[in-house]
Amino acid sequence: MLEKTPLRTEVQSTAEGTTRLVLTGDLDYDTAAELFTLVQELFSPDLRLLELDLSGLDFVDSSGVAALINVYNTARTRESAMRIIALTPYLRHLFKVTALDQVFELPPV
Amino acid sequence: MSGTGLLAGDLLAAGEDYLRCIGRADEFGAVDLVVGLLADGVPAERLLLELIAPAQRRVGELWAANRWSVAREHGATAVSERAVAAIATRVRPEPTLGRVTVACTDGEYHALPTRLLAEVLRLRGWRVDFLGANVPGPHLITHLHQSGPDAVALGCALATRLPRAHATLTACQAVGVPVLAGGPGFGADGRFARLLGADAWAPTADAAADRLAGGLPSFATPSQAPAHLADEEYTHLTRRRGELLTGAMAALAGAYPPMAAYTAHQLDATAEDLGHILDFLAAALYVDDVEVFTGFVTWTRGVLQARGVPARALAVGLRIFRDELRDFPRARHMLVRGIEAAHDRGADLET
Amino acid sequence: MTTTRPAGGTDRMRQSTHVADEPPPAGPGEELLRAIVEACSEGVVLCDTDGVVVMVNAAAARMAPEILPGRPAASGRAAALFGHDHPEGDSREVGRGHLRLRVRREAFGVAHHAWYLRDVTAESARTDALLAERRRTEFLVEAGRRLSASLNTRRCARTAVELAVSFLADAAMVVLPPTGRRQAGWLRSVAGQHSLQEGAVTAASTAQVPGLAEALAGFPPVPSRWLDPGQAPRWLLPDGFGQAGHLLVTPLPGNGVPAGALVLARREGGPAFEEEDEVLVRVFAARAGAAISAAALYQEQSATNAILTSDLLPPALPALAGLELAGSLRSAQQAGLIGGDFYDLYLPGPGAAGEPLVVLGDVCGKGARAAVLAGQVRQSLRTLLLLERRPERLTSLLNRSLLASPSPNPFVTLVLGALRTGQQGHVLLDLAVAGHPPPLVLRRDGTVQEVTAGGSLLGALQETVMTPVTVDLAPGELCLLYSDGITEAVGGPTGRQMYGGQRLMQALSTCAGMPASAAVERLEQISTEWLGGDVQDDRVLLAVQARAAR
Known part of the structure; x- marks a missing residue:
């Protein structure tokens, strides 16, 4: 059995109304709920942009993708935005297969 | 032997035709051939053990000798599966004996020999549950609880599966069901079946049927792990x-x-x-x-x-x-x- | 060495010196000795060389009144006590009516020998009771071990009757509570016979045995019943058993539900069922009943589960005109066969227009929860097919249906394919790929291509994009649909490599010329071996093949 790495999250405030969330480790079936809970707390009326740094994620499964979609949908209902500022080649491939590259704001290749 | 007048030589000749059919992945040809022999009165068990089984052994040899490709080998085996199924749908005796579960070891994909055993047992009057290739241990145990068979026939073709066969065997015995082991993985003389504590072993499908007819212990005694x-x-x-x-x-x-x-x-x-x-x-x-x-x-x-x-x-x-x-x-x-x-x-x- | 003396030698010297210092005590008189022997609780019989009794004390006279001075000791009933071959100094036990005596022989010079008799009746009864108790305990321990092994009613009942004939009776039968058809199944075993007998009787027949119907119903509560063997109906006893001497019917108390009844028979001339047998049988019946009723509950639940999950299992893939289908589904949940990966086949109803449709997909999540969502997706598709058969339109409708679903994360990726027959044995496959790994096509020459279709995953976003594509399969060519459980399997020789799309394409290319079923089995085998026994995710494969020309 593969040893799993936990999900680590780091919250940084970069500018007025902008929060950056840095995720490292595994975003999967076991940890997806953690991200969702954390994001619910982050969204406040004055949060306009949530930046996600996903370049440190080792593994993302379908539940992980689902969690990211939930973050995106939450941002839309709260009238703020979600932007992915860094990601791994594997994640970019995953977003392409699921056509999420046409939905999420991704950094240029 | 069979009272049909068909000598072993005739089945041998039919075996050449059969091998030709499966070598071309000719499902219809192979099925027509076995169905025709059935209609001529050749007993189903002889077709399984004296026609299909030897042809499949030959397929393995032809692959090993690099005369048949992997694709041809797999195609031939798939056709033999259909031929076995064709026999099984035509000859269905009423079950009069007990119930037996037939399964391949976890990770084991050489299912046809085990399938042949399942069909022979069915022909002999057992009620058979054939679970197929690569049966995970927990799945087999769940099945045992649900169906309550008198015995498990466990096939293992490759020695590399023996540790998992051992785990499965022990688990079956822990729920009280005795295990009959078979297949080349357990050794040509069945020595590994004995070593790993199987309740019985048989070298061939018909020997396995005879052994089961003789009765296994009704409650398996869990064995010790080998000392080495x-x-x-x-x-x-x-x-x-x-x-x-x-x-x-x-x-x-x-x-x-x-x-x-x-x-x-x-x-x-x-x-x-x-x-x-x-x-x-x-x-x-x-x-x-x-x-x-x-x-x-x-x-x-x-x-x-x-x-x-x-x-x-x-x-x-x-x-x-x-x-x-x-x-x-x-x-x-x-x-x-x-x-x-x-x-x-x-x-x-x-x- | 030579000057030292062993310590023991010194002690003995000192001792003998000490004894020599004391004056010898005065010996008791004959009267006194006789009185001492007379008062002894052990029986003493003194005999001369010819075995004629010289003296008997009161204790011996109490135990064997026929022994009289002046007559040979071993005469009449007493012969059993005094054997000529009895070794000197040894003791042996001899039964005498309800007494049990321990007999010892000692010689005194050449002229006399004495027999000592001790009444050990009480002592030996205690030992016998202890041994019997130990055998009963061992039996109950073994019964507990065997009865707890299985969760199958038939095997539990079988174990119960086999245990019963090994210790309690010559024949034993478990009658299970009547099922819906008013039939009570039974299992029976006979001591010394290998084979098990099984059968069923009508509930009405069980009323022929006093106490049996009540025991099967579990109400009113009944104790064990001793039956008059003459009243037993013929079906109760095995053929050729002979006349039963003793019959005992004991209810099997289950966990809140009756588990049946145990009928024990002993042959005529055998020991009757005593009070303490009945106690043991009752304890045994409690264990057997608990095992059988636990098994019955388990089987009832798994039967319910089987009904609930039957719609979630992959469908049988029938042979269709001009094409072959083969699928394989391996669930990560080992004992279950269900999970978030699925495939299905939709055939147009008899006389209805339209092509067969295949789907293969993967819902977010794992285990039973994911399986339920997968079942909903399959069911929704079946309904939506009444309105729409074009794959890309279907995916859009399915997306809206999923967005309206109450499931928290109703995300699904899938491939939909409509199957059309083309010219000269070709098969045309109209594909919509919704957020799923694109299918692979195996050409006749072994070339493998990835289908260029793509689109959004479903159930997540209001708007979906979809680029459908049509794949043309010549006879023998094959299109493979799969889930990411195959390509993202981590293992291989070193145990940490991802299988990946390249390896899958390479493996598929070696399947050129195989029937679809063989190709799917081979790919599944390669994937399983890559995982090396590890179970990570559900894995699903579905192949559509244009039937090869004969």
């Missing part, structure tokens, strides 16, 4: 498998410069071959029988020679592991014997 496992060589070897293979690939690249030009696929294939060496070594350690390992080496040498690969390549791999496994006295002894077998000129595979 106490040295934990098997455990350490399987735990370190990945690490040993990574090391061996690096050592091989050093010893054999052309490897630098290998494609990703060739590298995979090489790692897979080295992996087989470790798996058979682990199995030999598990049952403490050097012949499991030397038998594998001799067979591999034949397969490689048929494909124009010199025995030297095999011996290089064996030497790398011998040097790597310093702290494993039993494994080293087996590797030394394996290296001898790799050089043995008298045991070439006939093609």
